[in-house]
Amino acid sequence: MAPLGISFLIRSVYDLLPSNATPVRWGKKDDPTCPLCQGRQTTEHVLSSCKVALSQGRYTWRHNRVLQELASVISTA
Ligand SMILES: [Zn+2]
Secondary structure, eight states: OOHHHHHHHHHHHTTOSOOTHHHHHTTSOSOOBOTTTSSBOOHHIIIIIOHHHHHTTHHHHHHHHHHHHHHHHHHHO
């Protein structure tokens, strides 16, 4: 796995990716609201739990982009 992929994986596991909840946790901001659904925006919310992102097909788009990238790498190899 590429270093950026490993970094993303580790930061996602430990909830260290940027979200609106991050500056709230650090005392830098008061509002962790998701701009799409008005729920609490955490890493989990951004990656898989936002109902508005789901209804807009954003998760499907991201899933398909990952598969396209994998297919590209496999066909090149
Ligand atoms: Zn949301």
